[in-house]
Amino acid sequence: SQKIEQNSEALNIQEGKTATLTCNYTNYSPAYLQWYRQDPGRGPVFLLLIRENEKEKRKERLKVTFDTTLKQSLFHITASQPADSATYLCALGGADSWGKLQFGAGTQVVVTP
Amino acid sequence: DAGITQSPRHKVTETGTPVTLRCHQTENHRYMYWYRQDPGHGLRLIHYSYGVKDTDKGEVSDGYSVSRSKTEDFLLTLESATSSQTSVYFCAIGGTGVQETQYFGPGTRLLVL
Numbered sequence: 001s002q003k004i005e006q007n008s009e010a011l012n013i014q015e016g017k018t019a020t021l022t023c024n025y026t027n028y029s030p031a032y033l034q035w036y037r038q039d040p041g042r043g044p045v046f047l048l049l050i051r052e053n054e055k056e057k058r059k060e061r062l063k064v065t066f067d068t069t070l071k072q073s074l075f076h077i078t079a080s081q082p083a084d085s086a087t088y089l090c091a092l093g094g095a096d097s098w099g100k101l102q103f104g105a106g107t108q109v110v111v112t113p
Numbered sequence: 114d115a116g117i118t119q120s121p122r123h124k125v126t127e128t129g130t131p132v133t134l135r136c137h138q139t140e141n142h143r144y145m146y147w148y149r150q151d152p153g154h155g156l157r158l159i160h161y162s163y164g165v166k167d168t169d170k171g172e173v174s175d176g177y178s179v180s181r182s183k184t185e186d187f188l189l190t191l192e193s194a195t196s197s198q199t200s201v202y203f204c205a206i207g208g209t210g211v212q213e214t215q216y217f218g219p220g221t222r223l224l225v226l
Binding site: 004008034041042043044045046049089091099100101102103104105106 | 146153154155156171172203205215216217218219220
């Protein structure tokens, strides 16, 4: 069965450092991968999308890589700030999936001053 | 929250009673989705819609039904609520492309006693 794994342990990081999150998947050949941010009591908010033929995407302090050989995506937050504290979800979609996404359980990031 | 509202925001009900959750959008998006979110499981797709009166099952559809009689409204019904349906329910809308991002509502917290 399809499986998406994100580190269940919270990532505690000092302000100014780079936070790196992983998203590993098995039994899946996604056409694209998305990353979302979720704050407590709120719905997820889209951050970045990367397609299977793209290696890297950047948006401001965020960077995503996608390695279809390793079946892994890395999500980086550079120069992290306390406001970046949240849970980050990865989501995979297929080419003919009508927008249906498979989500990982998410990784909590805590940035301390 | 991208013009998406969910009602009610919180509900407590008893086992065996029917429950209907409503998702309303003002964005005129074609695709609408219902997810549930539980600790350790991430977001799981219950049902989705690709147009008025066009719906299909997701990953965890047993015990749930949906209806979409207007573009802006997508209803999720628990025919006979069970304690295993205690969860946070999120509605999402998507754009015209199958790889477009999804925008989530604020969520409904449901407790089935």
